[in-house]
Amino acid sequence: MTANKLNCAESDNETGAKRWALLEMIYTAQNNYLRVFKLLADKDYYVAWCVLERIEIAIKTILRHYTFIDDEYKILFIQEYVTKLQRLFPYKLFASSEFVKKEVRCSICNNIISLRNRCGHRKGEFYKGEHCSHLITNAEILAIAIVEKPFNKYSVANVTGKDNDPYCYPLIDYLLSIIDHPFNEWDTRESKILENHALYTAGRNDKCPCGSKLKYKKCCLKKAGVELPHTDFILRQPTVNTFGKIPTNKKLLVFGGKA
Template sequence: MTIDNLPLLKIVNIVSNVASQRYNANRVIRLLMIGKEYALEHQDQELAAHISYLQEAVEIHSNYFCAFSLLQQNEFYEAWCKLEEVEKGLLFFQSRQKDRPDYWDEFLVSGKYKFIEEHVSRWQELFPYELYLSPGMIYKQNCSICNNVINPRKPCGHNDGEIYNGEFRERLLSDIRYDHIALVNKPANKFCVVFPISEFDEVTNGYNKSMDIYDYSLVKGVISCLTDPFQAWDYSVRKIERDSDYFESIGVGENDSCPCGSEKKYVNCCMNLTITGLRYEVYLNRS
């Protein structure tokens, strides 16, 4: 696909320069919606497809900025969910390589999408989440374009991920019934983090609130050093060993919690042992 529509080209340039100038995402989204309406009125499927790609691109930027802001506010799970939305958006772009507009590779570079991909992955690696819920379900599927039931023996004629009238074809689920839930450590859906629930509430006669018991110190340490969503950073991890002399020097007493994390008293755990741990070293680009 090539592009020769000047108003649309202006929007492409605005979005692609996101790292150097913060555009008004809501305004650009409104302009894109107007442009899509125009394309559909004139039956310009190619222009509608261009706009659909740009809508996805703006959504990635918007979610990435939102995730960074939530991290600064210590809203960690909410930030995690936004990072997951960014990851899914980037995966969509990767899956559509053969149909991307001809300017798209340059657009992804200027729009900092490679940067976003790398740093979303780094943020996710620093989060303490290890277990997730993976629900098994029975459901019906309908085509988002024609609303017909999707049947392998009788396809509706629309293909997953293709653009029709400016909309990506998706599978819409209905009549969802859950039949089991599994605990996994490598989920397809990273939103379903396991949180313990609070104590029984006699007022509501039930358990009504989850507790966030996770240690976000690594994430807090990095976000406290950053001033801009596009400030580059990386980290390394190495093993370190600490003996009793070291812990005595930093004030760990016999009756304090053991530094190994066992929650036992130091004297009853590792007081006469060497403790092996991990040291995270973060590198910032201050240019």
């Protein structure tokens, strides 16, 4: 693909160079999607999360320029399941940087971009098979805030990699135990379940085990059990990994269910 792109660029075939560049991006997105599942199987969750973000960004560019017929490259499928996978991660807080851009350059011609000076290349377009972006080459950080909806999803609070990760990933681990390959179709359904009070040692005036931050006596102690979030996994088709599997009280497999 790279050779074809370069040949088109050298012959000033902008349409051909752009098409090969997009096919190259599609191929990279497909391979990154497969890589995510290898990383998850290796318990390298944070790196997998970062790769999911890169796929998400790449697909936004691809869909701006490429029209799919019956999703022949599975890009629309990947876009849907990247979002579903991201929802299974426990990350809630992110670091968001506030900074001043002192110098921005065009990735095509390397000229400095400012409000008064433009190089003529349009951000997001392709030129001889190369995607135009604006590169921040000099910046000053003013502040860092903790937010729930970040611009950069890679900036997860309290985790930097596999060896520095205080989070637990039960939903992801369970998903990997029931699917056969990355292109299985699945969905989730959120609900609440009640777990027996006998499973908990919290005192009446302690914080409720459900995580509400209220006192136990003012929260779940009044109920038939401790109310906890519950996730059902719905598979469109049974998989080899679920053959003969008996659902437990923690997860439910609904074969043939719809999202």
